Structures are given as structure tokens and as C-alpha cells.
Amino acid sequence: MDDAISVRNGSKTYRSGKETVIALDDISLSVKKGEIFGLLGPNGAGKTSLISILVGILNPDSGSAVIFGKDCVEETQAVQSSLNLVSGFSGAIGSLSVEEALTYYAMLYNVKDSKKVIARLLKQMNLYESRNWTAEDLSSGMRQRYFICRGLLNDPKLLVLDEPTVGLDVESAIDVRKIIRDLRAKGHTILLTTHNMFEAEELCDRIAFINHGKILAIGTPEELKGKIISQRTIEIHCSMEKCVAEQLKGMKGVKAQIKSPQIVHVTVDSYTKTKDIMRALASCNGEIYSVNEMEPTFEEIYLKFMNNKGGKK
Amino acid sequence: MNGSLSRILSQVYRGVNMMRRNTFRLTDVFVWPILYLFTLTFFVTYLGSNQSYLYMIILGMMGWRAMYFINLEMVTAFTEEYWSKSLGYLFASPISRMELAIGSAISGLLKAIIVLIIYLVLTYAIYGFTVPNWGIFLVGVAFLLLAGFTMGLFMLGVGYFMKQEAFNISFIIPDMLALLSGVYFSIEVVYPKWLLPVIRLLPTTQAFELLKSSVGLGNPDYTLLIVTAVGWLAVAYAFNGYMYNKAKKEGKLARLG
Incomplete structure (x- = not known):
């Protein structure tokens, strides 16, 4: 046992x-x-x-x-x-x-x-x-x-x-x-x-x-994150944000939003979309400064669980 | 060493070291009992009472102290753990409620023995007092120690629910019993007749009567002495167990700190 x-x-x-x-x-x-x-x-x-x-x-x-x-x-x-x-x-x-x-x-x-x-x-x-x-x-x-x-x-x-x-x-x-x-x-x-x-x-x-x-x-901890997060958010810091947003527009399961000058947030519903995003980035002319996946903190995961599944009685 | 013996001795170790390091608890053994002794004996000698009354007071003080220390040490061990927020930890350890009670009672017994020796030495030196009958004296003191243990079991039972309030009550009960049991006087002379049957059923009355009888001032009933001692002990044991289990069921034990 x-x-x-x-x-x-x-x-x-x-x-x-x-x-x-x-x-x-x-x-x-x-x-x-x-x-x-x-x-x-x-x-x-x-x-x-x-x-x-x-x-x-x-x-x-x-x-x-x-x-x-x-x-x-x-x-x-x-x-x-x-x-x-x-x-x-x-x-x-x-x-x-x-x-x-x-x-x-x-x-x-x-x-x-x-x-x-x-x-x-x-x-x-x-x-x-x-x-x-x-x-x-x-x-x-x-x-x-x-x-x-x-x-x-x-x-x-x-x-x-x-x-x-x-x-x-x-x-x-x-x-x-x-x-x-x-x-x-x-x-x-x-x-x-x-x-x-x-x-x-x-x-x-x-x-x-x-x-x-x-x-x-x-x-x-990873499993718990997976249970609560159905989407990933990727932050792209680049000089051609409008082009990137345009390229990703209409792509199935992908949402792109210009958050501020040079910053695009891309929300995807699965890991398989990474290649599509990279392809879109490559098709635009300009500088790419960074590409980061925005992981929610464990605190956010905890709060989501408490609020969604048991926070309110 | 056997686990149970080790847990019992843990309480003795704790009690002795706490006394060694704590001025208040040292005075409880080495100062207050002596002050009380002389307050009463000086008063009796001032009144010019005969030697029997003086000896009755000395024997009464000894018996009362024996009972007091057992009860007080049992409750103090519990309350000190509560005050230091360690009681929850203690009950989560393998110590059982009876190991806790017996261990702290032994610690109280050591203190009672110290005080009795001090009393014997001082009263011999000042009043020429010697124990009139060692057999009666030891039996009387043993029954009062048992009465102290019985009281301690009751108080611990109360403590599972009332926490530190049990500590306050534990100071009152021995004094109430001392008053009712006629430690320093004859219960037949002082109390109304209708109250005497109740008083005779207290676990301490016959033991004090026994001590007084060694100077010709008491009238013990040996059957009642044994029946009340054993009977009250059994009731206290059952009460303590009932309260412990109830506290464990209702979550009071878990909230003791």
C-alpha cells in the first residue's frame, strides 16, 4: 500500500x-x-x-x-x-x-x-x-x-x-x-x-x-493549471503590431489584440497554433523584440478555483 | 523505557523544571505554605489553646497541602500548556489523558512531599511537634492525595470545555472542601445536623477525621473513608473520560490551542 x-x-x-x-x-x-x-x-x-x-x-x-x-x-x-x-x-x-x-x-x-x-x-x-x-x-x-x-x-x-x-x-x-x-x-x-x-x-x-x-x-500544480486554463496568452513585443494583428485576424481559435504600441496579445485555444503564429510573424516586415507566453500565477489559478467552483456558497 | 512510563515521566520532568525556573512556582512550594502554617499556628498559640488543637492545625495543614498540590499541579500542567498555545500539540502527541493526569499528579506529589518535610522540620523545631501515629498519618495523607487526584480528574474534565476557567475553579474547590471537611474544627460542632450526612460523603471528610483522630479529636468511619475515596475516584475517572470524548467529538479539544 x-x-x-x-x-x-x-x-x-x-x-x-x-x-x-x-x-x-x-x-x-x-x-x-x-x-x-x-x-x-x-x-x-x-x-x-x-x-x-x-x-x-x-x-x-x-x-x-x-x-x-x-x-x-x-x-x-x-x-x-x-x-x-x-x-x-x-x-x-x-x-x-x-x-x-x-x-x-x-x-x-x-x-x-x-x-x-x-x-x-x-x-x-x-x-x-x-x-x-x-x-x-x-x-x-x-x-x-x-x-x-x-x-x-x-x-x-x-x-x-x-x-x-x-x-x-x-x-x-x-x-x-x-x-x-x-x-x-x-x-x-x-x-x-x-x-x-x-x-x-x-x-x-x-x-x-x-x-x-x-x-x-x-x-x-501543472494539472491544476490545466484544469482551469482553456486558453494560452502570448505577448508579442514587435515593431509591426498592426501587421501581426491583421495576419492573425480570422485564424480559427486565435484572437489578436493590440494592447499598446508595439505590444500584441494573442490568445489561442491550443498549443498547436504556435506554428501559425510564428508564420504570421515571419510574414510581416519589422523587428521582433520578444515573444513570451503569459502564464497565470498560481495565486490566480487558486482564486479562479475558489471563485468558480466553491467560492460562493 | 516503556512508552507509557516515558510519557508519564515527561510530565514530572516538565513540572520539576518549570518549578526550578519559575519564581512564582518556587514560592508556591517554599514560601506560601510556610506563611500559611505560621499564620494559623501563631493564632492558635496566641489564643492559648491546648497542644491537641495546635497539633490538629498542623496535621490539617499537612493533609490539606497534600491534596492541594496534587490537584493544583494537574490543572496547572494543563493550563500552562493552554497559555503557551501548546495544548493542541500535546494532545496530538501519543500521550493519553490518564498518562497526562498521572504524570502531573506525580509532579504534584513531589512538591507535596517537599512541603510536608518542611512542615515536619519547622514544627518540630518550633513546637516540638512529632507525628503522633505514623500509620494513621500516612494512611490519612494517602487518602488526601487520592482526593487531590480525584479533584484533578474532575478539573481536567471541566478544562476540556472551560479552558483556563478550570484553573480558577481549581483554586476554589480545595478550599471549599477544606472548609466543609472541617480540617481545623469538628464538623459535628460547627455544621447543622441536616448537612452532616452530605459532608460525610465528601472524599476528604473521613481522611481529615482520621488525621485528627491521631490527636484524639476526630472520629473516622473507615468504611466511609474507603467507599467515598474509591467511589469519587470512579466517578471522576468516568467524568473525565466522558468530557474528553465529548470534547473530541464536538471539536473542543481541537480548539484548545
């Missing part, structure tokens, strides 16, 4: 006063061993409920959640032993030093040779010199690295990362992303939630868009 996580028909509702709030609505997904799987959606989409079920602190109303073959409700302790959690919103016990706190957490996971493991992780995360500081003394970047140390104490098969770079400066965020990539290289399965679309696209092997408790789509 290659699935690290398998959720089948998971549903969860909460009572909020007299209202019933649907947090998860018949969700099914699977995460393969060794992949970075992104769970993206707005606040209140159901991400936290799903993670809470997976880490054994919330029971689903119906359906099942299984991690490495163990049921999250029936075999909670075994599931919890195989995973760990790093949250950008987590706190740290202020009075204990970094080393003491990690020793405490290592005892929770019954880590063998904990002293050595802690020293190795602290060195790996560049925190060894600060091991006697209390968590309150750490900068936000150091604190996040400390949380990653905590998350790796039991060498978890599954690491749940809940907005691991929130509030970090650019350098620290780059460091954390490098650590995440290294973890994948070492075979850890990673479930990542983030509001940073650049980060999601850069790190994740596969992504699920979730909103109003429903999975809107699952796929690789």
Missing part, C-alpha cells in the same frame, strides 16, 4: 449556537508516501478540521481517516506516534530552555538516545548555540526552526506542516522551505497547509483545493 494518508467520505459538522456548520462534506483524498501534499483553501475551508482528524484530536461524524494503515479514531496512539506537527501558530513553553523543552517533548514520543537526537537536530537547524535560551528569547525565524526540531524528534513518517513560514522574513522562509525539501528527500511524507501560493507551487508534488468542506480539485 503506497498511501500515507487515506481519507474516505469524511464528514464533520459543528454546532455553533443554533446553527449547524459543515466543516467537512464527504471528503475523500489520499496522500502517497514520500510526497509533499498541499492543502489549500481560505480560512474556515475545513483544513484545520481535516488536520485535527488526522492527528487524532477530532472525531469525524462519518467516514474514515487512515494513516499508514492505522485508523485515526480506533488506533489514535499508534497514529500519533507515527506523525508530528509543526504549526506556524504554535506556542512554546516560555520558562523552559530550548534543550529542556525538546527533552520534554522527546519523552512524549519515547525517543531513544534523546540527548544525541536533540543535539543533532539543534546543530542541523543552527540552534545548538542557543540551546540554553528560553523559547521567549528566540527570534521568529529561530522559533520556527525550533518547532521544526520538535516536529522531527520522533523521526516522523508523516509531518504535518500548518503554515510553517507564516510571519517569517524572506531569508527565514527560504531556509524553512529548503528544510522541507530536504525532508522530502529523506523520505518523509509531508502534509502542508499554506496561504502562500508561491510556496505551495514550489514545494508541493500534489495539491488539493478545499473550500466549504469540499475538495474542489486535486492534482499536480
Whole structure:
């Protein structure tokens, strides 16, 4: 079995006063061993409920959640032993030093040779010199690295990362992303939630868009782009924009529009039209400065999904 | 080491190191209990009461502290994790609710032992107090420790839903029980007759009666002592489990932070 996580028909509702709030609505997904799987959606989409079920602190109303073959409700302790959690919103016990706190957490996971493991992780995360500081003394970047140390104490098969770079400066965020990539290289399965679309696209092997408790789509970043984009836009920067627009006019599946002097935007409905566009360009006399395909950002893809398929209830 | 034992000891490790590094928690063990002890014993000696009353006060203080530290440490461990936004992480770790309760209770027991030793040394030095009957004393203290654990289980059960409010209640309940159980006086003399059957069913009343009996001022009912201790413990265990599962089902546990 290659699935690290398998959720089948998971549903969860909460009572909020007299209202019933649907947090998860018949969700099914699977995460393969060794992949970075992104769970993206707005606040209140159901991400936290799903993670809470997976880490054994919330029971689903119906359906099942299984991690490495163990049921999250029936075999909670075994599931919890195989995973760990790093949250950008987590706190740290202020009075204990970094080393003491990690020793405490290592005892929770019954880590063998904990002293050595802690020293190795602290060195790996560049925190060894600060091991006697209390968590309150750490900068936000150091604190996040400390949380990653905590998350790796039991060498978890599954690491749940809940907005691991929130509030970090650019350098620290780059460091954390490098650590995440290294973890994948070492075979850890990673479930990542983030509001940073650049980060999601850069790190994740596969992504699920979730909103109003429903999975809107699952796929690789490229597949998700393909699902939402039916057309490509090519920007041509040239000295003969009128000629190019005229040549492309009337061509099936192609729309050309002069956006500004020397700039033509050509919208095509398939990749097979590239040759036709090049031919049109060649038939006009003038300078071609650049030809670029205008790719939508992953943020735009995300917004399109949220607005088209689940943004409005 | 066995996983369960390691998780239980994690709470002891945490409690001891938190005390070592936190002035407030150090004073809770090394300052306040001594101030309370002398406030009461000075008052009794000022009134010129006989030695039995003075000894009853000392034994009562010891028993009350034993109960107080177990309960308080269980709730404090929980609340400190909540304050530091680590409670969600703790419950996502493999520690079970009972491992958490037992571990923090052991941490409280260590503090209770420290305070009892301080009390024994100080009261011997100042009043020449020695424990009149070690057997009765140890049994009485053991039952009060158990009562503290019972209270802690109740408070943790409340905490799953009321979060830090459980911490506030945990300060009130031991004092209420101390008042009702007649730690420093005879319940037959002070309370109306109609209330006595209820008071006798509290998990602490018979244990304090036992301690007082060692200086000839108590009248313990051994059957009630055992029945109330075991009965309340069973109810607290079931209550804690019910509240934990309910919190897990209703999403309260996931929202603890």
C-alpha cells in the first residue's frame, strides 16, 4: 500500500449556537508516501478540521481517516506516534530552555538516545548555540526552526506542516522551505497547509483545493493549471503590431489584440497554433523584440478555483 | 523505557523544571505554605489553646497541602500548556489523558512531599511537634492525595470545555472542601445536623477525621473513608473520560490551542 494518508467520505459538522456548520462534506483524498501534499483553501475551508482528524484530536461524524494503515479514531496512539506537527501558530513553553523543552517533548514520543537526537537536530537547524535560551528569547525565524526540531524528534513518517513560514522574513522562509525539501528527500511524507501560493507551487508534488468542506480539485500544480486554463496568452513585443494583428485576424481559435504600441496579445485555444503564429510573424516586415507566453500565477489559478467552483456558497 | 512510563515521566520532568525556573512556582512550594502554617499556628498559640488543637492545625495543614498540590499541579500542567498555545500539540502527541493526569499528579506529589518535610522540620523545631501515629498519618495523607487526584480528574474534565476557567475553579474547590471537611474544627460542632450526612460523603471528610483522630479529636468511619475515596475516584475517572470524548467529538479539544 503506497498511501500515507487515506481519507474516505469524511464528514464533520459543528454546532455553533443554533446553527449547524459543515466543516467537512464527504471528503475523500489520499496522500502517497514520500510526497509533499498541499492543502489549500481560505480560512474556515475545513483544513484545520481535516488536520485535527488526522492527528487524532477530532472525531469525524462519518467516514474514515487512515494513516499508514492505522485508523485515526480506533488506533489514535499508534497514529500519533507515527506523525508530528509543526504549526506556524504554535506556542512554546516560555520558562523552559530550548534543550529542556525538546527533552520534554522527546519523552512524549519515547525517543531513544534523546540527548544525541536533540543535539543533532539543534546543530542541523543552527540552534545548538542557543540551546540554553528560553523559547521567549528566540527570534521568529529561530522559533520556527525550533518547532521544526520538535516536529522531527520522533523521526516522523508523516509531518504535518500548518503554515510553517507564516510571519517569517524572506531569508527565514527560504531556509524553512529548503528544510522541507530536504525532508522530502529523506523520505518523509509531508502534509502542508499554506496561504502562500508561491510556496505551495514550489514545494508541493500534489495539491488539493478545499473550500466549504469540499475538495474542489486535486492534482499536480501543472494539472491544476490545466484544469482551469482553456486558453494560452502570448505577448508579442514587435515593431509591426498592426501587421501581426491583421495576419492573425480570422485564424480559427486565435484572437489578436493590440494592447499598446508595439505590444500584441494573442490568445489561442491550443498549443498547436504556435506554428501559425510564428508564420504570421515571419510574414510581416519589422523587428521582433520578444515573444513570451503569459502564464497565470498560481495565486490566480487558486482564486479562479475558489471563485468558480466553491467560492460562493 | 516503556512508552507509557516515558510519557508519564515527561510530565514530572516538565513540572520539576518549570518549578526550578519559575519564581512564582518556587514560592508556591517554599514560601506560601510556610506563611500559611505560621499564620494559623501563631493564632492558635496566641489564643492559648491546648497542644491537641495546635497539633490538629498542623496535621490539617499537612493533609490539606497534600491534596492541594496534587490537584493544583494537574490543572496547572494543563493550563500552562493552554497559555503557551501548546495544548493542541500535546494532545496530538501519543500521550493519553490518564498518562497526562498521572504524570502531573506525580509532579504534584513531589512538591507535596517537599512541603510536608518542611512542615515536619519547622514544627518540630518550633513546637516540638512529632507525628503522633505514623500509620494513621500516612494512611490519612494517602487518602488526601487520592482526593487531590480525584479533584484533578474532575478539573481536567471541566478544562476540556472551560479552558483556563478550570484553573480558577481549581483554586476554589480545595478550599471549599477544606472548609466543609472541617480540617481545623469538628464538623459535628460547627455544621447543622441536616448537612452532616452530605459532608460525610465528601472524599476528604473521613481522611481529615482520621488525621485528627491521631490527636484524639476526630472520629473516622473507615468504611466511609474507603467507599467515598474509591467511589469519587470512579466517578471522576468516568467524568473525565466522558468530557474528553465529548470534547473530541464536538471539536473542543481541537480548539484548545
